[in-house]
Amino acid sequence: MADRALKIIPSVKSENWQEILSDLITDPKELLHILRLDINKKPVSLSAISQFSLKVPRPFVEAMQQGNWSDPLLLQIWPSEEEEINLNEYTSDPLHEVEFNPVKGLLHKYQARVLLTAAPHCAIHCRYCFRRHFDYKSNTPSREDWSNSLDYIKADPSIQEVILSGGDPLAISDRQLLWLIQELESISHLKILRIHSRVPIVLPQRITPELVAILNESRFEVVIVVHCNHSQEISDNVKTAIEALRLSKITLLNQSVILAGINDEPGILKELSHTLFSLSILPYYLHLPDKVIGTSHFSVTSDKAIRVINSLRKELPGYLVPILVQEEPGASSKTRLV
Ligand SMILES: *Cc1c(COP(=O)(O)O)cnc(C)c1O
Numbered sequence: 007m008a009d010r011a012l013k014i015i016p017s018v019k020s021e022n023w024q025e026i027l028s029d030l031i032t033d034p035k036e037l038l039h040i041l042r043l044d045i046n047k048k049p050v051s052l053s054a055i056s057q058f059s060l061k062v063p064r065p066f067v068e069a070m071q072q073g074n075w076s077d078p079l080l081l082q083i084w085p086s087e088e089e090e091i092n093l094n095e096y097t098s099d100p101l102h103e104v105e106f107n108p109v110k111g112l113l114h115k116y117q118a119r120v121l122l123t124a125a126p127h128c129a130i131h132c133r134y135c136f137r138r139h140f141d142y143k144s145n146t147p148s149r150e151d152w153s154n155s156l157d158y159i160k161a162d163p164s165i166q167e168v169i170l171s172g173g174d175p176l177a178i179s180d181r182q183l184l185w186l187i188q189e190l191e192s193i194s195h196l197k198i199l200r201i202h203s204r205v206p207i208v209l210p211q212r213i214t215p216e217l218v219a220i221l222n223e224s225r226f227e228v229v230i231v232v233h234c235n236h237s238q239e240i241s242d243n244v245k246t247a248i249e250a251l252r253l254s255k256i257t258l259l260n261q262s263v264i265l266a267g268i269n270d271e272p273g274i275l276k277e278l279s280h281t282l283f284s285l286s287i288l289p290y291y292l293h294l295p296d297k298v299i300g301t302s303h304f305s306v307t308s309d310k311a312i313r314v315i316n317s318l319r320k321e322l323p324g325y326l327v328p329i330l331v332q333e334e335p336g337a338s339s340k341t342r343l344v
């Protein structure tokens with residue numbers, strides 16, 4: 007089995023994405039300089055940065071409009087002073103994930119599927135992220151934790167699907183990913199491998215032929231759920247990456263978060279659905295943001311989100327309308343709002 011890795015690795019391209027990952031923009035001044043924006047117009051929040059650093063790949067910045075503070079991509083990553091607003095119902099773990107964490111790195115919340123936090127980091131820091139306060143450091147699985155997770159899955163034949171989530175599972179190396187997939191493949195009751203990742207959108211250079219081969223050669227049904235919130239995120243490089251994935255056997259879905267001032271209008275989500283569909287990606291979930299401290303400025307009321315969805319239903323075929331969901335701690339699945 008290990009031969010598979012040797013056959014497909016060395017690649018110049020894979021250095022390319024790792025170079026981008028090691029040269030992320032983390033300095034707000036540099037970001038604003040590139041975007042020709044004046045920091046005096048909209049001060050950065052240093053306390054926001056100290057909680058959850060600024061982190062954005064350069065190719066994602068290239069898809070932003072210069073001189074536009076309201077750019078929908080910039081708003082998703084800008085550590086704004088609004089993050090300092092403290093509201094009572096906002097907490098650091100609104101989903102009570104700690105309770106569903108039987109083994110480090112594994113969440114077993116819903117029947118038949120478990121979620122593995124396969125990577126301790128992401129390629130980007132999205133300010134609305136519900137795991138922004140998640141303690142990745144103490145949840146970074148060691149080899150021993152991995153073997154506990156694998157034992158947990160082995161011992162429960164009702165588990166059919168493993169969801170790799172994060173952090174971002176595609177932020178790890180091909181070698182680590184291949185190791186993990188092969189370990190999972192040896193568990194015979196597993197059928198589906200699902201990868202939730204924002205990397206195809208924010209770091210499309212990561213979708214190398216080697217990565218596609220690893221996924222394509224797996225015995226699993228492979229599903230990739232990309233996380234795209236706005237059609238402006240779909241650059242030419244993203245299109246190329248998705249092209250490579252759609253030529254394989256992988257099923258492609260998208261999930262978005264509905265975010266105030268970014269994509270909470272039917273027109274924007276309609277365009278997003280059409281753009282994704284032109285790349286063979288079907289919409290899956292539209293999440294209402296979770297009430298995580300520091301994210302209240304992204305909040306959209308459920309009434310508004312329902313209105314947006316109803317308006318999409320009028321204008322789009324059913325298969326282009328995402329399911330509006332919210333996560334409630336203790337529920338046996340994600341909760342549908344309409
Ligand atoms: C969202 C989620 C899943 C997957 O739910 P689906 O409805 O199958 O997409 C599984 N486990 C956890 C912990 C989740 O948050």
Ligand code: SF4
Nearest residue numbers: 128130131132135204
């Ligand atoms: S890529 Fe996903 S997990 Fe990572 S910061 Fe963004 S929303 Fe959070």
